[in-house]
Amino acid sequence: MRDVAIIGAGIGSRWGKYSGSLIEMMAKASLSAIDDAGTDEIDAVFVANMGAGRINNQTALGSALIDYLNLFPAVGASIENGPASGATAARIGYMAIASGVHDVVMITGGEKMRVAPGPVVTDFVATMAHPEAEYIHGITFPSLGAFLARLYFEKYGVTSEDLARVAIKNHQNGLKNPHAHIQQKITMEGILTSREAKLNNPMIADPLHLYDMCPVSDGSASLILCSMDKVQEFERTPIIKFAGTGQGMDTMAVHEREDPTFLKAVKIASDQAFKMAGLTREDIDLAEIHDAFEILELAELESAGFYERGKSHLSIREGETELLGKFPVNTSGGLKARGHPVGATGVAQLCELVWQLRGEAGERQVPNDPKHGYAVNFGGFGNNVVSTILSRITG
């Protein structure tokens, strides 16, 4: 197996609402990554997307992107794995290079979700749930997030204030990210404790409020992966190594899990990634965590092994996961502030790690020369999870 480097990362335009076509939006991110890498000699393109066939009436996006950008003779395909499509496409790109099939692979994730009314988008995302046991009953992803939050409140003493603290932190980071969909400072008073809070922050799925969950976004992100034995040809330093990748599965119906508060697939994916990278949790300098709901940031940090079970909310109370804290989490703003165009999220998480490890993250750069970054991209409601570790090996 060959080692793999990331030589290009790009998010073409600010996330939120994009007025052009899905392919144009993905092309912007792709060109940004191509320019960053300094090469357009790409062997293969894997496009991560969940729902263009349903909400944008377009399929076969890999072919479409290659055609639009004249990347011929590159070959391509679309990868669909729900909200974990992005990291899954990156993992498949890694495999394609490690195996020796390709030398340079572009991964582009994109989703254009704001074309449909809210209830239709909610229903589209809910189609990932179990069709008979969950979906037909009106189960949506916010309701699954609410089930988890209520169990955490009951079992571990997590509170609405803790979830608000996660949201406030991620909004604070998002203010420093020019690509973030939501660039808005929020306060505990404004979203939870004042009289106006009920209007500002209505209950969506009790006990989850509007600000306990990510927005619906348009957005795209792109990476260029390259075989380590070819990386010297591109003069893109410091070199970022695709050091570890893991993928874990769990039952599709959440109620079939023995302990619904433990995200087994996150543990499996993380253990694999750490084993492959030869690192421990203590080696990780920063993390991008899939906070589609703020409760998930807390639960994933525990299931990934960074905190003891039921203890991660203490870290947010103590400021440990803030930008200048001991262990910065979601420096990009996370899904909460950067946004969550589902196919793009896992790719954007890795873009953020690349920029942080290179020291190119601007105002939100974490101090102390970070060397290793971790990301978790959470598919379904935790039934298909991909974890990735990136490491800076030069510079």
Add this chain to the structure above:
Amino acid sequence: MSEHIPFGYKCLNCGKLHYPKHGRCLQCKHREFEKVPVSSEGTLITFTQLKAPPSGIESRSLFLGVIDLGDVRYTGQIEVESIDSLHIGMKLVATWKQVRTIDNRSIYGFVWGPP
């Protein structure tokens, strides 16, 4: 067996009960199952009041929960007046009702309520 009683799928090799259906047993990977009735009464494990229902649900708010029937669990709608009527550990019983529409088709399932 009536469709209108909660049921599970019992593995004909190891006896494990499943809901929903699987093609192979989650415990022993056996492929044959028998559809068997399970209790119509269960215990609420977790719940929510969803105020942003998906398309296909006509009401503006929906009570949803996970109900433990002993051998299997169900996820479904709960009929109560207010979220204050719900608490973890309360008893709920199943009735068979329309739960939503999909592409203008009426979809039926188990709806849960206090005994």
